Amino acid sequence: MPRIALVTYDPLPEPSHDRDLPVLREALAAAGAGADVVHWDDDTVDWAAYDLALIRSTWDYSWRTAEFVAWAERCGKVTRLANPAAIVRWNTDKRYLGELGEVGVPVVSTxxxxxxxxxxxxxxxxxxxxxxxxxxxxxxxxxxxxxxxxxxxxxxxxxxxxxxxxxxxYVRSIDTRGERALQFFGGRLLHASRKQAVLAPGAAFDAQKVAHPGLEPWTATEAELAVAERALAAVPDAHGLLYARVDLVDGEDGEPRVMELELVEPNLFLFLHPGSVERVVAAVLAEAELGRGRS
Ligand SMILES: Nc1ncnc2c1ncn2[C@@H]1O[C@H](COP(=O)(O)OP(=O)(O)O)[C@@H](O)[C@H]1O
Ligand SMILES: [Mg+2]
CATH class of the missing domain: 3.30.1490 (Dna Ligase; domain 1)
Known part of the structure; x- marks a missing residue:
């Protein structure tokens, strides 16, 4: 039986807002895997006991980045980590967007x-x-x-x-055409979603925001797919990616541009795309199989 750590953070005193986690855990268990939900910063976890540590919703990392990256590097030494620590390190610092722009990927100018x-x-x-x-x-x-x-x-x-x-x-098209999230898993497009603009005019930087307003399923266009694939091909160590979400908006010329590459802990929005669960489980089990030899 493959052993998989589904890695999240300790949200206390708030409840967990990760809607994917219970769905994923149940589906993995139904497929015969042992899936534990664990906190990345829990010192009592024996990472080496898992075939795979799958980063899911480590949502406090953006204000604990150095600590989180150090954890990823430690964890990746004793078990298979998805995504790998080198990718985590690169993706937690949004200077990557400038790097993508320099190698010709269409990005929001920064x-x-x-x-x-x-x-x-x-x-x-x-x-x-x-x-x-x-x-x-x-x-x-x-x-x-x-x-x-x-x-x-x-x-x-x-x-x-x-x-x-x-x-x-400020990318003006976001107010009418929104932002599209292309979710890849196991090397292929899994699904796409669209959300509306997040930043209200005049709102203070520390005001509460709704992260994914008006979320809905979306059919990715050829142009969106092409830009997303160019962005993913430009990721250092891209062959190690298990999952990736590419967030796109339209530039003044109407062409898609990368707003963000989410290679650490993307929301999978499985509640919007229930048909995706099976493919995610298959890809996760295949990844755990690759990690089996190590534990
Ligand atoms: N240049 C921009 N133009 C318009 N909206 C933006 C821009 N940058 C960010 N936003 C809005 O803010 C949200 C969060 O920004 P983003 O760069 O995706 O960072 P994160 O999702 O990591 O907080 C986006 O989903 C978008 O709605
Ligand atoms: Mg974003």
């Missing part, structure tokens, strides 16, 4: 302002400020040029906390 950089902000169009180690739109906000002072305060606050900021034009 400037990086590390702590100490001058607040050089656009004065001709609306823009977004967000951190390089974010998730769930944490610390993200949009600004029109007349709100320069609020933007500078946001930037200063991020820099004080040691975050590098990303500055992007």
């Amino acid at each position: 400037r990086y302002l590390p702590p100490g950089a001058a607040p050089d902000l656009p004065d001709e169009h609306e823009y977004v400020i967000k951190p390089t180690s974010g998730a769930g739109a944490r610390y993200a906000a949009r600004y029109t040029p007349d709100r320069h002072e609020a933007a500078v305060r946001h930037l200063a606050r991020m820099h004080d906390e040691g975050f590098t900021a990303m500055v992007q034009p």
Whole structure:
């Protein structure tokens, strides 16, 4: 019987909001696997006892990034980790978006302002400020040029906390055409979803946000698939990917651009795509089989 660790975080005192986790655990158990739900930062877990540690919903990592990456590296030494630690390290720092752009992948144009950089902000169009180690739109906000002072305060606050900021034009098409999430699993497209815009005009960077408003199933277009595949091919150590979500928006020219590559802990949205569960289970079991020899 393959032993699989489904890796999440300790949400207490909140309940877990990971809707995929119970579905996945049950489906793996029904397929004959031993699937345990474990916290990544639980020191009592014996990672070597598992054939596979599958990162699922380690949602506190964006404010504990160094600790999390160190855990991934330790865990990946004693068991098969999906995705592998090198990919986790690369993907937890959104400077990867600039790297993808440099090798010709269409991405949302991005400037990086590390702590100490001058607040050089656009004065001709609306823009977004967000951190390089974010998730769930944490610390993200949009600004029109007349709100320069609020933007500078946001930037200063991020820099004080040691975050590098990303500055992007506000992608206007998101208000009408939304953002599309192409989920890959086991090397193939699993499904696609679409969500509406997250950033409300004038909202403060620390306001509560709904991470996936208006989520619905989506049929990926040829153009979306082509951009997603180019992005995935440009990932260092791409052959090690078990899963990947590519988030796309349309640029001013109407062509898809990468907003985010989620290679650490993507929501799989299985409740929207119940037919996907079987394929996920098959891919996870195949991955666990590869890890079997190690434990
Ligand atoms: N340049 C942008 N233009 C328009 N909306 C944006 C932009 N950047 C971020 N957003 C909005 O903020 C959300 C979160 O940003 P994202 O870069 O996906 O980071 P994360 O999901 O890791 O928090 C996006 O889903 C999108 O709705
Ligand atoms: Mg996102």
